[in-house]
Amino acid sequence: MINFLSLKDVNARYRDELVAAATRVIDSGWFVHGKEHEAFEKEFSAWLGGGITVGVANGLDALTLVLRAWKQSGFLASGDEVIVPANTYIASILAVTENDLVPVLVEPDERTYNLDPCRLEAARTPRTRVVLPVHLYGQVADMPAIAAFASRHGLRVLEDCAQAHGAAIDGIRVGLWGDAAGFSFYPGKNLGALGDGGAVVTRDPSLADHLRALRNYGSHVKYQNRYQGPNSRLDEMQAAFLRVKLRHLDGENQCRRAVARRYLDGIRNPRVALPPDGSEAASHVWHLFVVRVESRDRFVGHLADSGIQTMIHYPVPPHLQACYPGLHGLDLPVTSAIHREVVSLPMSPVMGESDGQVVIDAVNAYRG
Numbered sequence: 001m002i003n004f005l006s007l008k009d010v011n012a013r014y015r016d017e018l019v020a021a022a023t024r025v026i027d028s029g030w031f032v033h034g035k036e037h038e039a040f041e042k043e044f045s046a047w048l049g050g051g052i053t054v055g056v057a058n059g060l061d062a063l064t065l066v067l068r069a070w071k072q073s074g075f076l077a078s079g080d081e082v083i084v085p086a087n088t089y090i091a092s093i094l095a096v097t098e099n100d101l102v103p104v105l106v107e108p109d110e111r112t113y114n115l116d117p118c119r120l121e122a123a124r125t126p127r128t129r130v131v132l133p134v135h136l137y138g139q140v141a142d143m144p145a146i147a148a149f150a151s152r153h154g155l156r157v158l159e160d161c162a163q164a165h166g167a168a169i170d171g172i173r174v175g176l177w178g179d180a181a182g183f184s185f186y187p188g189k190n191l192g193a194l195g196d197g198g199a200v201v202t203r204d205p206s207l208a209d210h211l212r213a214l215r216n217y218g219s220h221v222k223y224q225n226r227y228q229g230p231n232s233r234l235d236e237m238q239a240a241f242l243r244v245k246l247r248h249l250d251g252e253n254q255c256r257r258a259v260a261r262r263y264l265d266g267i268r269n270p271r272v273a274l275p276p277d278g279s280e281a282a283s284h285v286w287h288l289f290v291v292r293v294e295s296r297d298r299f300v301g302h303l304a305d306s307g308i309q310t311m312i313h314y315p316v317p318p319h320l321q322a323c324y325p326g327l328h329g330l331d332l333p334v335t336s337a338i339h340r341e342v343v344s345l346p347m348s349p350v351m352g353e354s355d356g357q358v359v360i361d362a363v364n365a366y367r368g
């Protein structure tokens with residue numbers, strides 16, 4: 001059986017370091033907002049190559065709290081519009097609606113699955129204030145074009161980096177292209193904690209300062225509250241684990257690229273469309289390796305018969321979710337086709353060459 005992703009195997013390689021980190025936290029007697037958290041924020045910014053990191057409880061909160069801060073500081077008002085890709089994971093859109101803002105769903109570039117800059121102008125209205133690109137599956141969105149569009153119209157850019165830790169264009173990593181960025185450290189992400197975690201990155205010191213209060217009930221100084229805020233803290237245990245995992249992240253992304261390289265070179269089947277090759281430009285960190293097939297059920301069944309586990313990211317597009325009845329009428333043919341046809345092949349930093357070959361052979365043997 002070839003698993004889609006074994007988190008047990010991923011973390012087993014660092015067991016001693018993780019146990020040492022946990023021991024350090026337990027022995028310190030300090031569990032929330034202490035030395036580990038402070039060190040992780042500094043180390044994450046250093047690894048990224050800039051920006052201020054503000055740890056929060058998860059990736060959804062990272063996105064939600066940036067929009068909330070922009071509302072509280074007067075840049076946004078209820079009913080303002082945020083341009084988002086129509087084919088993202090639903091959390092990107094939940095962050096918008098959670099703030100009483102209006103998501104304007106835009107069809108992706110069918111090749112990269114990312115926000116199509118050519119469609120931005122048509123989506124703009126007098127109420128547009130923010131563009132929220134998602135670097136889906138680990139592939140960088142076209143940030144130079146998106147940033148240029150935003151600055152032309154006085155919009156802010158909030159990057160959803162939950163799937164793309166380490167992806168870059170021209171050496172500038174995602175998280176540093178926008179006005180702010182949200183990262184998730186959910187266990188299955190490229191940088192995964194052993195529980196939940198997230199962070200905002202921004203170059204704007206006043207936003208960072210605002211977020212440090214917001215994540216902690218809106219309080220800058222103990223028992224004094226400038227804002228109404230939630231509790232969204234990254235705890236010491238997860239911060240300590242993340243410091244260990246961060247040291248191995250670039251190496252893990254290289255391993256993911258090697259898996260992707262083998263797939264891209266080895267899969268030759270006219271019924272299976274491959275993703276674009278972003279490995280050379282470092283624009284892709286292969287959170288997922290997603291192919292497209294017309295008769296998806298048969299393809300998934302064929303691979304399962306060969307002992308290969310696959311996943312679908314994602315089976316139902318956000319505009320057809322039960323929680324968004326107001327979006328059901330949207331006509332988004334590209335997004336709908338993508339959701340019908342995508343399949344994620346096994347992808348992990350610990351996947352060996354022989355397992356990769358088994359997948360390649362099974363995909364190439366598929367006859368529809």
Ligand SMILES: *Cc1c(COP(=O)(O)O)cnc(C)c1O
Nearest residue numbers: 058059060089091092162184186
């Ligand atoms: C995982 C994910 C999120 C949310 O992160 P959590 O830490 O699970 O809250 C947001 N956006 C995208 C694209 C994601 O993949």
